[in-house]
Amino acid sequence: MRLPKSAELLLLVLLNIVFFAQDISGVILYRIGTPFSTAEKDSLASLDIDFKEISWSASQLQNALEVDSLEAGSLQPNFFDEDEDIAASLLSRDGWVKIKVFANDNTKVGQVLLDKDPETSYTWAAIAPESFNRIIQETVTFDLGGQFLIRQIRLRPLSTKPEHFLERFNIGISEPGFNIARPPIFPTIAEIKENSEPEVSILLDPPVSTRFVQLQVVRATPKELGVADFEIFGGGFVSEASYESEIIELDDIASFGSLSWSGQQDPNARVDIRTRSGTDRQPEIFWELRPEQQDIVPFLLGGGDMSMTEYKIEYGKHFDILKPANRQDWISSDTENWSFWSSPYLFENSGIDIVSPGPRTFFQVKADFLSTVEDGGKIDFVEFKVSVPPTVRGLVGEIFPQLTQVGQPTHFTYYIRPTIRAGDIGFDGVEISTPAGVISVDSLRLDGINQDDFSWVEKEDGLGFELTFPRKLEPTDSGALLEVVFNAPVLRELGNVFVGKVFNSSKPNEVRQRINPGNAADEIESDMLTVKTSLIKSLVFAPRVGPNPFTPNNDNINDIVNLSYTLLRVTAPIPVSIEIFDLSGKLVKQVYSGDDPIGEYSHSWDGTNNSNRLVPPGIYLYRIAVDVQSEQEVHRGIISVVY
Numbered sequence: 136m137r138l139p140k141s142a143e144l145l146l147l148v149l150l151n152i153v154f155f156a157q158d159i160s161g162v163i164l165y166r167i168g169t170p171f172s173t174a175e176k177d178s179l180a181s182l183d184i185d186f187k188e189i190s191w192s193a194s195q196l197q198n199a200l201e202v203d204s205l206e207a208g209s210l211q212p213n214f215f216d217e218d219e220d221i222a223a224s225l226l227s228r229d230g231w232v233k234i235k236v237f238a239n240d241n242t243k244v245g246q247v248l249l250d251k252d253p254e255t256s257y258t259w260a261a262i263a264p265e266s267f268n269r270i271i272q273e274t275v276t277f278d279l280g281g282q283f284l285i286r287q288i289r290l291r292p293l294s295t296k297p298e299h300f301l302e303r304f305n306i307g308i309s310e311p312g313f314n315i316a317r318p319p320i321f322p323t324i325a326e327i328k329e330n331s332e333p334e335v336s337i338l339l340d341p342p343v344s345t346r347f348v349q350l351q352v353v354r355a356t357p358k359e360l361g362v363a364d365f366e367i368f369g370g371g372f373v374s375e376a377s378y379e380s381e382i383i384e385l386d387d388i389a390s391f392g393s394l395s396w397s398g399q400q401d402p403n404a405r406v407d408i409r410t411r412s413g414t415d416r417q418p419e420i421f422w423e424l425r426p427e428q429q430d431i432v433p434f435l436l437g438g439g440d441m442s443m444t445e446y447k448i449e450y451g452k453h454f455d456i457l458k459p460a461n462r463q464d465w466i467s468s469d470t471e472n473w474s475f476w477s478s479p480y481l482f483e484n485s486g487i488d489i490v491s492p493g494p495r496t497f498f499q500v501k502a503d504f505l506s507t508v509e510d511g512g513k514i515d516f517v518e519f520k521v522s523v524p525p526t527v528r529g530l531v532g533e534i535f536p537q538l539t540q541v542g543q544p545t546h547f548t549y550y551i552r553p554t555i556r557a558g559d560i561g562f563d564g565v566e567i568s569t570p571a572g573v574i575s576v577d578s579l580r581l582d583g584i585n586q587d588d589f590s591w592v593e594k595e596d597g598l599g600f601e602l603t604f605p606r607k608l609e610p611t612d613s614g615a616l617l618e619v620v621f622n623a624p625v626l627r628e629l630g631n632v633f634v635g636k637v638f639n640s641s642k643p644n645e646v647r648q649r650i651n652p653g654n655a656a657d658e659i660e661s662d663m664l665t666v667k668t669s670l671i672k673s674l675v676f677a678p679r680v681g682p683n684p685f686t687p688n689n690d691n692i693n694d695i696v697n698l699s700y701t702l703l704r705v706t707a708p709i710p711v712s713i714e715i716f717d718l719s720g721k722l723v724k725q726v727y728s729g730d731d732p733i734g735e736y737s738h739s740w741d742g743t744n745n746s747n748r749l750v751p752p753g754i755y756l757y758r759i760a761v762d763v764q765s766e767q768e769v770h771r772g773i774i775s776v777v778y
Contacts, residue, residue, distance in 0.1 A: 161523045161560075162644050163187060163389075167380055167500060168516030169208045169397070182644060189383065199228045199281045199376035199504075209398070210514040212376035212504040213281065215369065221283050222348075222367040223249050228280025234273075248275070248365045253294035256363040259352065267357035275350040276321075279367070282374030284508045286342040288325070290350075291364040292333040299361045300333040301352060309347035321349040342369060344508070371508030372404075380500040382416055385521055388496050388528070391489040392520035392646035400482045401510035407479035407503040408517065412491040418473040418499070476501060482512075488634070492651050494525035522646035526562050527608075529554030531653030532635050537661045541668045542701050544574055544624045549635060550655040555613040562637040563607040565619060566647060568599035569633060571626040571734065576600055580618040603640055616656060626703050626733050631666040674709075674761050674768045675700050684775030687742025687749060696774055698726065699737040700759055708732045710762040715740060715755050715774070723750060726757075742776055752776050 164179060167189045171179070179186050191205050204211040213228065215221050225231075232248060247255040259273060285308075292300045307321030325337045348367060352360065391412065400406045411418070468475075477490050491498070498519070504512050532551045539545040549567055567573075576591040579602065591602040602619060625631050635650035652664045678700045685696040698713055708730035715724040724745055727738040740757075742749050759770040 162392075162520060162646060163386065163523060164518055164520050165189065165383065165498075166516050166518040167191060167383075168210070168514065184644065189380070191378070191380075197378045199373045200378060202227075204513075208515065210378055210502055210504075212506050212511050213373040214511065215283070215371065217286065217368060217370035219368070219370070220251075220366045221279060221285075221369055222277060222365060223251060225249065225277065225280045228373070230278040230280030232278075233276045248362060251364055253291065253363050256293040256296075256361040258293075258299075258359060258361040259354065261359040262354075262357040264357050267354075271354040273352045273354070275352070275365070277348045277350075277365070277367075279346050279348065280373075281376065282344060282346045283367075284342050284344050284369040284371045285339060285348070285367055286370065287336060287338050287368040288348070289336045289364075289366040289368070290334065290362055291366070293361045293363045296359075296361060297333040299359050300330065300335075301327075301360055301362065302330050303328055303353040303355050304330070305351040305353065306337060307349040307351055308343055308345040309349075321347070321351070323351070344374075346374075369508075372504075372506035372511040374506055376504040376506070378502045380517075382413075382418070383498045383500075384416065385496050385498060385523065387523045388494045388525060389521035389523045390525040390646045390648040391491060391493040391495075391498075392522065393486050394480060394489045394517070394519045395486045396482075396514055396517045397485070398482075398512065398514035398516075400512045401506075403507045403510035404512045405505040406482050406512035406514065407505070408482070408514070409476045409479055409501040409503075410489055410491045410519075411474045411476050411499050411501075412493055412495040413469075413473035413497040413499075414495055415469075415472050416497060418469055420467050420469045473497075479503075488649060489519060490649075493649065494528065520646055522560070522648070524558050524560060526560045526637055526639060526645065526648040527553040528556040528559055530637060530648055530650050531655045531662075532650040532664055533652060533655045533659050533662055534633050534664050534666060535656075535659050535661070537663065537665070538667050539625055541703050542624055542626060544622055546577065546620060546622050547633070547666070549619040549621070549633065550659060551617040551619070551635065551637070551650060552614065552653075552655040553608060553612070553617070553637070555608060555610045557610050559610070560639050560642060560645060561607045561609045562639050562648075563605070564601060564603040564638045564640050565617070566594070566599065566601045566636040566638065567619065567621070567633060568594070568635070569621075569623045570598065570631045571624050572597050573600045574622040574624070576602060576619070576621045578618075578620040579604060580616075580620075581612075582615045607639065607641075618656075624701075625666055625668055626701060626735075631668065633664050633666065635664065674703055674705065674763060675759060675770055678759055678770045678772070680757065680772055680774060683773075684777045685742070686777055688778050695739040695741050697737050697739050698757060698759065699735070700770070701735045702731050702733050702761070705733050705763065711736075712758075712760045713738055714758045714760075716758065717750075717755060718753075723755065740774070750776060752778050 162184045164184055164186045166186065168191050170188050171186055176186065191208065191210060197205070199213045201211045201213055226249065248257050257275070288306055290301065304327050305323045306325040307323050309321055324339065324343060327335070327337070350365065354360070394410065396408060398406065474491050480487055500517050502514055502517070506512065530551070530553050532549060535548050535550070536545065551565065555561060573593060579586040579589045586604055589602055589604040591600050593600050600621065608615070636647040637650065638647040639645060650664070652662055654662050678698065680696060680698055682693045683696060685693045687694050702711070711731045712728045713726040714722060715726060717723055724740060724743065726740050744750055753776060755774045755776060757772050757774050761768045
């Protein structure tokens with residue numbers, strides 16, 4: 136029976152809604168820092184990618200960062216001009232001022248010495264002459280809240296009592312490697328034995344770099360002494376600064392894609408960006424001693440509404456570096472529900488895959504700045520891509536064997552076990568990255584059954600492959616074991632990680648979900664995606680020469696000889712040269728000279744000399760030389776030229 140036209144139209148609309156709903160991208164791009172431009176927003180909209188913007192100011196922790204830069208939308212470590220007082224802002228960098236080394240932490244002292252108010256001062260009271268029979272030394276220690284270059288120190292007196300200036304004092308700085316765990320030592324860098332000026336400036340030549348400065352007051356007179364302002368000048372970047380974003384709650388459990396950023400890193404500085412992911416709102420566990428239970432327990436284990444700041448105010452009485460050993464409360468990381476901070480992402484590699492485990496609902500970014508006086512860094516924004524819903528709810532994998540020989544092609548089995556729930560996208564493709572390319576993909580098994588209708592292609596970068604199969608894995612396949620067998624060599628002795636991802640070929644914009652190392656197959660004990668190799672001393676593996684002999688007579692048959700080799704055990708490009716000699720030792724041809732990173736290489740010789748003339752038939756010697764530091768590895772052999 137034919138439906139009425141109106142019903143047909145309604146059905147068509149509904150079908151279109153369903154069809155397009157299936158194709159709607161669940162990709163969301165989060166950006167922390169500088170907002171998206173109008174052009175960027177339009178571009179994202181055209182790709183059906185949603186976006187969300189987060190301000191840098193939403194922070195749990197920020198240390199030694201330029202406040203003005205932060206408010207303007209970028210992260211940058213503190214920078215001081217030569218005439219800018221470093222000490223004045225040390226309290227805002229979590230620095231401190233202490234009297235008599237670490238015996239007293241007196242914020243008020245810091246305020247009066249750093250407030251640039253000539254009518255407030257720290258005072259050493261007068262001593263009765265009859266009681267003053269020896270030289271007395273007292274100290275004020277300043278933590279600048281970071282490592283700074285210091286060129287000048289200036290002391291100003293109380294405006295109402297200028298005559299109460301310091302007549303004798305020393306300036307000390309902490310030793311390199313200063314550690315509060317041991318008694319501090321402050322070697323004197325400036326000794327003032329007879330001062331007659333109310334205001335005194337001390338120029339340090341050469342300048343010194345330090346975080347801790349100490350004023351050592353030597354009392355040779357019983358009169359009252361005072362200092363209104365203690366100023367420190369130097370200039371340059373603070374040596375260390377850091378930032379932690381707020382805990383970012385995603386719309387739902389999500390797959391993590393790429394991490395990108397924009398900024399700059401000066402040649403002698405370093406900017407480290409890290410990530411971590413979690414399953415609840417609180418990456419820390421707050422602990423307290425409950426006397427009634429005679430036990431130390433976590434009273435907010437994940438997901439509590441109390442912030443760290445609120446916890447410190449309510450429960451933490453000694454959260455400074457001198458907290459007593461019998462402390463009754465503290466904070467530790469919730470390693471059950473949160474991952475550790477990742478290793479730093481290489482700043483030059485913006486657009487790299489997120490290594491923090493997923494899919495998860497909570498995400499956080501951390502930035503550390505390591506600067507010199509003249510060189511620093513800046514981050515305008517950090518952005519990361521997620522897919523909601525995820526491809527699958529859970530995804531673990533491991534590889535076998537875990538041990539092979541360097542340069543030896545090996546048949547590996549990559550085990551993948553997904554957890555798929557209703558609403559997950561599902562997948563019909565697997566991407567596996569290999570450290571040195573792939574020779575072949577031999578088979579695909581699902582729960583032990585061979586799947587013959589798969590196809591594979593080499594990745595564009597040549598380091599791995601993509602495999603697809605006709606049927607998408609869905610919730611009914613949850614827990615099934617997928618096995619991918621492939622043949623590939625390994626060229627490094629350490630760090631051979633076979634990164635795997637799954638994807639849905641019908642949704643190209645979705646994030647490819649990374650496979651987490653874990654127990655995918657009970658018969659494999661490693662729970663890892665890393666392959667180790669047996670040690671080998673050689674840098675060049677199995678040089679290959681062929682055809683040999685060869686006939687450079689221009690008949691398109693064996694006209695050239697290929698000299699191939701595999702470069703192993705190097706972490707950066709190294710000099711490689713290939714040369715041809717006659718039997719007398721005379722250089723005939725420089726075939727190749729350049730810097731090669733780890734990998735497989737092939738260079739050809741067409742039988743000509745360095746003057747591009749064909750050499751006479753006969754026996755020739757080839758030489759492949761590799762230079763690394765002060766060592767050289769040389770491989771030699773014979774090539775026959777015939778006509």
